[in-house]
Amino acid sequence: MxxxxxxxxxxxxRVPARDLPAGRPPSGPMTAEEAVAGYRAGCLTRALDLKSRAMQRAGQGFYTIGSSGHEGMAAVALALRPTDMAFLHYRDAAFQIARAGQVPGQNPAWDMLLSFAASSEDPISGGRHKVLGSRALMIPPQTSTIASHLPKALGAAYAIGAARRHRPEHAILPDDGIVLCSFGDASANHSTAQGAFNAAQWTSYQSFPLPLLFVCEDNGIGISTKTPRGWIEATFANRPGLRYFKADGLDLYDTFSVAAEAAAWVRHRRKPAFLHLRTLRLYGHAGADVPTTYLSRQEVEAEEAQDPLLHSVRLLAEAGALSPGEALDIYTETAERVDRVAAEAVTRPRLHDAAGVMAALVPPPRPCRPTNGPAAEARTAAFGGDMKAMAEPQIMSRLINWALTDLMLAHPEIVMMGEDVGRKGGVYGVTQKLIQRFGPDRMIDTLLDEQSILGLAIGMAQNGFVPMPEIQFLAYLHNAEDQIRGEAATLPFFSNGQFTNPMVLRIAGLGYQKGFGGHFHNDNSVAVLRDIPGLILAVPSDGADAARMLRECVRLAREEQRLVVFLEPIALYPMRDLHEEKDGLWMRRYPPPDEVIALGEVGVDGDGADLAIVSFGNGIHLSHQARPALAAAGIATRIVDLRWLSPLPAEALARAVAGCRNVLVVDETRRSGGVAEALMALFHEQGVPRLARLTAEDSFIATGPAYAATMPSRDGITAAALALTGGRT
Structure with a gap:
C-alpha cells in the first residue's frame, strides 16, 4: 500500500480503538464551534488529498501536492478575518477551507475538485492550474514553490498603510487589515525569502506601518533534504523588527491561541511578525514521491503516528466538543461526500484550445474615474520656473521628468519606488524634484534589493495603486526577473483575471553609454522581457516620444490593468546633438499633456521608397546620423521607429514599410535572441522581398574606448544599407 x-x-x-497520540490538554480561547470547524476543514483536506491521488491514477486529475499534515493552518485561518489577504503556501488547503466556512455561499470541496480536474469551470484559474485561491476569500493564487510570493506579500502589507494616507480608487484591503504569507521551512532559506524578511525588518526598524504575518510551516524537510533540527527557531527567534511566535500545528487549540495573539499584535502594532508553526508532511512531497526511498521506514511511521487529525480527535474529546465516534463519522462522511462531488467534477468541461488558455493572459479593463489631466493651477505650483523652459527644446531625461510630474498630478494613485528615486532624484536626475512635489509617500526610497522593489510594486498594485517602480540599470533586473515573469505576469493568468497587479516598470538600460562599465551599466539584452506573455515593452528614442509613450503606458496600467515595462535608453538621456556638436537636433519640446502615442503606433520619418530602416532606441538616433550619407548615394530612405517591442506592432509595421524595395533592421540588441530575429521573421511572413539586419554582436559590452565596438554604428548602418540596396536607386 x-x-x-x-x-x-x-x-x-485508531479512532475506534481510542489509540490516540498523547499531548497537552486543550486550552486557550478557541470555542467548541471553532474547534469543530477546524477539524472539519482538516477532514476535507485529507479527503481531497486522497481523492487527488485517485483522480491522477484514473487519468482524471493532474496535480497531487497535498496538505496532509498541515491541517493546523485551519486554526490560523479561524484566528484571522476573511478580509485579511492571504498569500498561501501550496500545502494550505485547510486554511482556504476553514476561511470558506467564514464566508457565506462557499463550496470549497466543489471548487477544489474542479481545480484538480483542470475544469474550465474552476472558479479561480479557469482550468489553467491546480492552485489555491479565491477572490471571495481574498486569496490570490500562488504557483510559487520557492517563496517568491513573499516580496509581493510585503508590498500588499505596505499598501494597507499607504492607503490609509492616500486611498486609491480601486483599493480592496481594509484599513485595519493584515496580510498573511505562508511558506515552508525549506523555502525560508531561499534568497528571495531572505530578501523579503530583511526588507520587512528594514521597514519595521524605521517604524513604517507593515501589518504582515509570516507563517513558516515547519515540517522539517524540503522534498528529500532535511531542515536541521532547531534551524528555523535559531535563525528567526531574535531578528530585530520581526516579532517571533511559535505554535504546535498538530494542536488546533494551541495554534489558534498563538495565531490569534500574533494576528492581534500585527493588527494593532502595524508591524511584521513571524509565526513558526510545527507541522508534518504526510505521504511524501507529491503523489509520485516515495518517502521511504530517502527516509527510513521508522522515521516515516513515527511521523504518521503523530497524525494531526488524530491529535484533533483527542483534543476535541477532552474539550467536550466532539466524541471520537462523532469525529470518525465526520471523517467518513466527508470522504463519501468528496467521492460523490468528484464524480460530477470530472465530467465538467476543460480547456482544449490555445484561445481558451490564453484568454486570461490580458486582464480585463476596469472602469476608472474620468480625468481631464492635471489642473493648470496644480501644474503652475508643481513646475514653477520649469514652465518657461517648456517652450524650449530639452533633453530626454528632463522631458521624462516633466511627464512623470504631469501624470502624478493627474493620477494620485501613482506611486514611484526604487533605490535613489526620492532624495537623490535618480541616478541620472530623471526623478529630480518629484519628492518635493509629491512627498515621500509617493516617492519611496527603497533598500538596495530589486526583488523587494518589484515585490513592493506588485503588492501595492493589488490594493489599487498604480506603481511605477524603477530599476536603476537593465542588468540589475536579471536577479529579480522572476518577480515579473513568475509573479506579476502570471497573476491574471492563474486567477482568470480576478486578481491583477498593473504597473509601469521604468528601467534605464541599453548600450552606448560613454565612460561607464560594460555589462552592468551597458546592457543590451531585452530577451527576457520579450519572452514574458502579456507584458508590454516600450522603448522611446527621443524625449517627446518618451513623454507621449509614458502617458499611454500609464493609461494601459490604470485602465486596462496591464503590466508595462518602459525601457529608457541611458545614452539618450542627455543627448542633444545629431550630426555635429552643439547642433541641438536631438532635443525636443515638451508635448502638451493630452498628446499620446498609442500602443502599437510606430513612428515613420520620411517617405523614401528605396529603403526603410526599422529600428528603436539608440538605433533611431544612429539611423538619422547615417541618412545624409545614404542620400548622397542616391538612396531615398524612410526611418521607422518601432517604439513597442512587445507585442510587435505587426500591422503598423507592414503599413510603415509598404512600397519600400528594401528593409534594413537595425538592432542594438544581440544577434542571438535579439529583437531583429522576430522582425526578420515577421517581415518574411509579410512578404517583404529584400531584407537584411545589422545587430550587436553576441558579446557583453566593454568599458572604455571600445564601449560601442560590438554594436551598430552610423558607419555600419551606412555600409549595410549600401550593401542591401546596391548603392543605387
Missing amino acids: DRATIVHENFLR
Whole structure:
C-alpha cells in the first residue's frame, strides 16, 4: 500500500480503538464551534488529498501536492478575518477551507475538485492550474514553490498603510487589515525569502506601518533534504523588527491561541511578525514521491503516528466538543461526500484550445474615474520656473521628468519606488524634484534589493495603486526577473483575471553609454522581457516620444490593468546633438499633456521608397546620423521607429514599410535572441522581398574606448544599407 492509504487506514483503526497520540490538554480561547470547524476543514483536506491521488491514477486529475499534515493552518485561518489577504503556501488547503466556512455561499470541496480536474469551470484559474485561491476569500493564487510570493506579500502589507494616507480608487484591503504569507521551512532559506524578511525588518526598524504575518510551516524537510533540527527557531527567534511566535500545528487549540495573539499584535502594532508553526508532511512531497526511498521506514511511521487529525480527535474529546465516534463519522462522511462531488467534477468541461488558455493572459479593463489631466493651477505650483523652459527644446531625461510630474498630478494613485528615486532624484536626475512635489509617500526610497522593489510594486498594485517602480540599470533586473515573469505576469493568468497587479516598470538600460562599465551599466539584452506573455515593452528614442509613450503606458496600467515595462535608453538621456556638436537636433519640446502615442503606433520619418530602416532606441538616433550619407548615394530612405517591442506592432509595421524595395533592421540588441530575429521573421511572413539586419554582436559590452565596438554604428548602418540596396536607386 502507498503511504496515503496507510495513514487513512491507521485513522480508521485508531479512532475506534481510542489509540490516540498523547499531548497537552486543550486550552486557550478557541470555542467548541471553532474547534469543530477546524477539524472539519482538516477532514476535507485529507479527503481531497486522497481523492487527488485517485483522480491522477484514473487519468482524471493532474496535480497531487497535498496538505496532509498541515491541517493546523485551519486554526490560523479561524484566528484571522476573511478580509485579511492571504498569500498561501501550496500545502494550505485547510486554511482556504476553514476561511470558506467564514464566508457565506462557499463550496470549497466543489471548487477544489474542479481545480484538480483542470475544469474550465474552476472558479479561480479557469482550468489553467491546480492552485489555491479565491477572490471571495481574498486569496490570490500562488504557483510559487520557492517563496517568491513573499516580496509581493510585503508590498500588499505596505499598501494597507499607504492607503490609509492616500486611498486609491480601486483599493480592496481594509484599513485595519493584515496580510498573511505562508511558506515552508525549506523555502525560508531561499534568497528571495531572505530578501523579503530583511526588507520587512528594514521597514519595521524605521517604524513604517507593515501589518504582515509570516507563517513558516515547519515540517522539517524540503522534498528529500532535511531542515536541521532547531534551524528555523535559531535563525528567526531574535531578528530585530520581526516579532517571533511559535505554535504546535498538530494542536488546533494551541495554534489558534498563538495565531490569534500574533494576528492581534500585527493588527494593532502595524508591524511584521513571524509565526513558526510545527507541522508534518504526510505521504511524501507529491503523489509520485516515495518517502521511504530517502527516509527510513521508522522515521516515516513515527511521523504518521503523530497524525494531526488524530491529535484533533483527542483534543476535541477532552474539550467536550466532539466524541471520537462523532469525529470518525465526520471523517467518513466527508470522504463519501468528496467521492460523490468528484464524480460530477470530472465530467465538467476543460480547456482544449490555445484561445481558451490564453484568454486570461490580458486582464480585463476596469472602469476608472474620468480625468481631464492635471489642473493648470496644480501644474503652475508643481513646475514653477520649469514652465518657461517648456517652450524650449530639452533633453530626454528632463522631458521624462516633466511627464512623470504631469501624470502624478493627474493620477494620485501613482506611486514611484526604487533605490535613489526620492532624495537623490535618480541616478541620472530623471526623478529630480518629484519628492518635493509629491512627498515621500509617493516617492519611496527603497533598500538596495530589486526583488523587494518589484515585490513592493506588485503588492501595492493589488490594493489599487498604480506603481511605477524603477530599476536603476537593465542588468540589475536579471536577479529579480522572476518577480515579473513568475509573479506579476502570471497573476491574471492563474486567477482568470480576478486578481491583477498593473504597473509601469521604468528601467534605464541599453548600450552606448560613454565612460561607464560594460555589462552592468551597458546592457543590451531585452530577451527576457520579450519572452514574458502579456507584458508590454516600450522603448522611446527621443524625449517627446518618451513623454507621449509614458502617458499611454500609464493609461494601459490604470485602465486596462496591464503590466508595462518602459525601457529608457541611458545614452539618450542627455543627448542633444545629431550630426555635429552643439547642433541641438536631438532635443525636443515638451508635448502638451493630452498628446499620446498609442500602443502599437510606430513612428515613420520620411517617405523614401528605396529603403526603410526599422529600428528603436539608440538605433533611431544612429539611423538619422547615417541618412545624409545614404542620400548622397542616391538612396531615398524612410526611418521607422518601432517604439513597442512587445507585442510587435505587426500591422503598423507592414503599413510603415509598404512600397519600400528594401528593409534594413537595425538592432542594438544581440544577434542571438535579439529583437531583429522576430522582425526578420515577421517581415518574411509579410512578404517583404529584400531584407537584411545589422545587430550587436553576441558579446557583453566593454568599458572604455571600445564601449560601442560590438554594436551598430552610423558607419555600419551606412555600409549595410549600401550593401542591401546596391548603392543605387
